Amino acid sequence: MRPAEEILAELGELRAGDLPTRGGRTLAYVYDSGLDGVDDLAAAAHAQAAGANGLDPTAFPSLLRMENDLVAAASRLLGGTPRAVGSVTSGGTESCMLAVLAAREGRTEVIAPNVVLPATAHAAFHKAAHLFRVRPVILPVDPVTFRADPDTMTAAIDDDTVLVVASAPSYAHGVLDPIAEIAAGAAARGVRMHVDACIGGWVLPYFRRLGRSVPEFGFTVDGVTSVSVDLHKYAYCPKGTSVLLHADAELRRGHFFADAGWPGYTMLNSTLQSTRSGGPLAAAWAVLHHLGDDGYLALAQASLDAVEVVRAEIEDIDGLRLVVEPNSTLLAITTDGEGLDLFTLADEMGDRGWYVQPQFAHQSSPANLHLTITAANRGGEAEFGAALRHSAAAAREAGPVVVDEGIAAFLEGLDPDALTAEEFGELLAAAGMGGGAGLPERMAEINAMLAIARPALRERLLQEFLGFLYRPS
Template identity: 75%
Template sequence: MRPAREVLARLRELRAGDLPTHGGRTLAYVYDSGLSGVDELAAQAHALASSANGLDPTAFPSLRRLENDLVAATARLVGGTPSTVGAVTSGGTESCLLAVLAAREGRPDVAEPSIVLPSTAHAAFHKAAHLFRVRPVVVPVDPVTFRADPDAMAAAIDDTTVLVVAGAPSYAHGVIDPVAPIAAAAAARGVRTHVDACIGGWVLPYFRRLGRPVPEFGFGVEGVTSVSVDLHKYAYCPKGVSVLLHGDAELRRGHYFASADWPGYTMLNSTIQSTRSGGPLAAAWAVVQHLGDDGYLELARQTLAAVTAIADGIRSIDGLRLLAEPDSTLIALAAGDDSFDLFTVADEMRARGWYVQPQFAHGSSPVNLHLTVTAANRGGEAGFLADLAASVAAAREAGPVTVDENVAAFVAALDPDTLTGEQFEGLLTAAGMGGGAGLPDRMAGINALLGAATPALRERLLREFLGMLYRPD
């Protein structure tokens, strides 16, 4: 038996190589309130309930109480009514999956169902379409504002449509889709509307209370039938906890699963998971109870101030521009000219201790850098902006990133449907990652290479790369 202190020491050693999850220096993936004591409270609550199993709410009634409390708190924020019901899931992707599943199961008369998505809809909906064999109908968004086009969305609805999706906000650009006209068009055809408020659901209502003009996006909008809200985002709860809300119990029924036709216990699930640890549920409940309405209002105030300061600062940096005016907490910044490469800017920021997320060009959206701003960024805006300006200057001095002609030709010849392991190994070698070299410190060249690939090829390449990463030593 290995001593506990040695095990924990090894874990700390491994964690030292990760991106920081506190301090506001990782502007994607993590959400930091900046408050002391919140993590400790969540950890203690998690430990109290981690061995309880949400598979059977009659065996562990405490978990049922915690889940109902979280659903009720979420529903209050997004205009829920006494009829609103919900489920706590493992994260935003599971919430989106279940919204699609419930919509598909709610229309057994449709043999080949489809869902209508703006091109900015989260990839989770494409995953749902893949898993549940639902056809995605992707509708281009406004090329300037990046918001969904209500008329185009309405025109895409047909007799096979079981669900229409809108974002509040969309992840890539941080803008809120025009939910009201989209939901109205769907309702006129008897089709459900899901609002993906995984990011904005817990913070936008507080922004509205602070005087920021935020359009209605929840159940106060006629035609909205379901809303997803992640608590591990701006409720600042540990991962992974999300809430999927439905307007009433009938709408939710389609994602429940029961199986009695076997000799074991009758299996009954409210989500995709069967066994569910009570730990994340209890941790989220404890954080929500602790911070309370006043606490979340103050955190929203700090976040809004940080978003405003960072957006204003980006406008003043020569060579940068906002890709869209941020409606919420997400900022997408683009290059104002072609004298430098944003992938190099991301590398320079990483060297200065910041993580900003590169996003590839897609349709009318050019290469850009994504920033997820949280309350922890308040007070650090000046330092971030100074390093961003210095990174742009360094990138301009380095010049644009180019892909070697031979490597570009090799990539162009690859067929994503027939890509072999040997071809993938050859590409890694060409990119300087062969022989187990792993990821380089600077990713601009790799990102430029990936950016030159079609989305289908990029998907295949990254699946191969993922398979390479997850191999036991």
């Protein structure tokens, strides 16, 4: 056997190439409270319960108690009544998928069910529709505010609609849909209404308490039947914990699964998973009890302050602007005109130690850079602003990325349903990734190619790229 110290040292070397998860420099994917000791507490709690299995709550009653505690805390925050129930899942995507599954199973008489979505709804709902064979009815949003239109959504509800979805807030733009109006339309047709509050659910109620105007979006809104909220976002818990709440137990029943039709134990699952480590559950339980209501209020204040200062830094840079007025912790940056390439700007920020997430143009939404602001960004706004200013100057000097006409024509002629390994290899070579070259250090040229690809082709290209990455050495 190799010594444990040697293995941990090797792990540390591997992790050295990852984006940082502390310090507020990775403005997507991670959520950092900026508080000392929180991660250590979570790791210790995770270690205590990692070997316990959430598959059977009667065998591990501690996990049952902790899950009920987490659900109760989320329900109190989001206006649940004593009838409200919930399940802890592995993340926002699983929570959203289970909401769709429960709605489908709650209307088994519907032969061809559909779910009504604004175009800004998270892709998790598209995934759920694909896997559970529910037709997504995707509707345009306001081209300026990027909010769903209640009248359009209500008009789209038909006898086969099993669920209506809205966001609080949407990931791409950080704006809240008009939840009350959409829920009223769904209720009038007797259809379930899900609010995707995976990002905003744990921070927006505190923003309201701090004086920010935040419309109600939880169970206090008539017609809302389920809400998802991620604990590994603004509850600052480790990855792997989200809560799906239902207004009552009957609404939840459809995503439970039981099978006694085999010779082993009777399988009984409350989520998509069977075996579930107790580690993430215990870590979330420990962090919530440690931070408490006052702690979360203070963290929300820090996040809110950081959003305002970062916004001012962005608006002070010539050529940059926000895509839409923010009313949460998510910002989308775009340019006023030509000469400043967003994908190059992202690379330049990366060179200066900041990760910002490129988002491609879609309908009226221009190409932009996504920023997730957390409490850890408070106090570092000026440093971020300086990096953004210098990056913008460098990107402007470099000029726009221009895709070679031959490559553009090649992309235009590709059929996503018939893409061959050879064609994908040609694109990898054009991107400088052929012959085992590995991941490039800069992504502007690749993103520029993806930006001109049709969405269906982009999906196929990225699927092939994923397959290229996940190969044993």
